[in-house]
Amino acid sequence: MERTRGDRGWLLDGLLALALLAIGVVGTVPAGLNQGVHAGPAAYPPVVVAAFAVAVRRRWPVATLAVVATAATVYLMLGQPYGPILLSFFVAVYTVAAYRPVRTAAVACAAVLAALLAYVFVGVRPPGLLGLMPVAAWVVVPFAVGVTARLSREAAARNRSDEARRLADAERLRVAREVHDVVGHGLAAIHLQAEIALHLLGRRPEQAEAALTAISRTSKEALDELRVTLTVVRREEPADSRAPAPGLDQLPQLRERLAGAGVPVTVEVTGAPRPLPAAVDLAAYRVVQEALTNVLRHAGPATAAVRVGYAPDEVTVEITDTGRGATTPSERSGGSGLAGMRERVTALGGTFSAGPAPPGGFRVHARLPLREVA
Secondary structure, eight states: OHHHHHHHHHHHHHHHHHHHHHHHHHHHHHHHHHHTOOOOGGGHHHHHHHHHHGGGTTTSHHHHHHHHHHHHHHHHHTTOOSOTHHHHHHHHHHHHHHHSOHHHHHHHHHHHHHHHHHHHHHSSSOOOGGGHHHHHHHHHHHHHHHHHHHHHHHHHHHHHHHHHHHHHHHHHHHHHHHHHHHHHHHHHHHHHHHHHHHHHTTTOHHHHHHHHHHHHHHHHHHHHHHHHHHHHTOTTSOGGGSOOOOOGGGHHHHHHHHHHTTOOEEEEEESOOOOOOHHHHHHHHHHHHHHHHHHHHHSOSOOEEEEEEEOSSEEEEEEEEOSOOOSSHHHHHSSSHHHHHHHHHHHTTOEEEEEEOTTSSEEEEEEEEOSOOO
């Protein structure tokens, strides 16, 4: 990509040099006639040198300015008319200001300006004091334009860098949230199943064996889901090789996992189930998963109910349990769980609420609009 951009720059500068050469050769004589000055054959070598120097302006800006300024000075000292050679001079000054640090460009352009002002006083056709401003403008105007272009380019580059950094931070936050949900749910289920197995190991070994089997199945499912989550962010893998992200169609597996951990879960669906936008489907599933994880962690002996409602323009999920509830949502979350659920839902334009559910237990409710989500 860089090589292609560099080749294009060489080509454009070469074409610009040819254009300046053509304008200089064709326009010098008419410019002299307008000023009452005859442009002799000596005018053309400086015009040619100045035009060809522009061909390497981006590679060697300061050298280009030195060559063009020298050629223009020789041209003027030979008594030639003010003409198209000044276009090459303008381009050279602009290039130094646009492609070199401001301090370097200012020093180079100041030296050129000093030489031009010296010409004003000792040249063959000095324009006098009134000519100071036009001569200074030959340097000041292209210098100002070049510096402005440089600053605009640097500002655009900073904006692109800031945007890339913002997107990278958002991606890291998204991955961290996914890993939190997957690992948190899996470890909570495994922890309860392990406690059940330890409790039953001496008295009812057959039931302890079932709990250990559930631990094995839950850990495998959690590892598989974690692998899917991390695979999604590996850009080097082709999109068609990535496993699909989880969604509401995996609620039966989630219900079985909770049942194995000792929390019976019922799932009720209203409306006509249909494919959802991927972001909405994932967010809805993660809300259910994290809410049920909180039931495992904080509700104590309890049952849970999941209700999924499909409407024409939205999908709602509600999770309630019969546990001991909590005084505040933060007490129930035990960390960033509820905050993560809220962020997921609000990021998609939905609404989220969580709190104690009378006469006991806890309720989580999320509404997700069905629209195109970036």
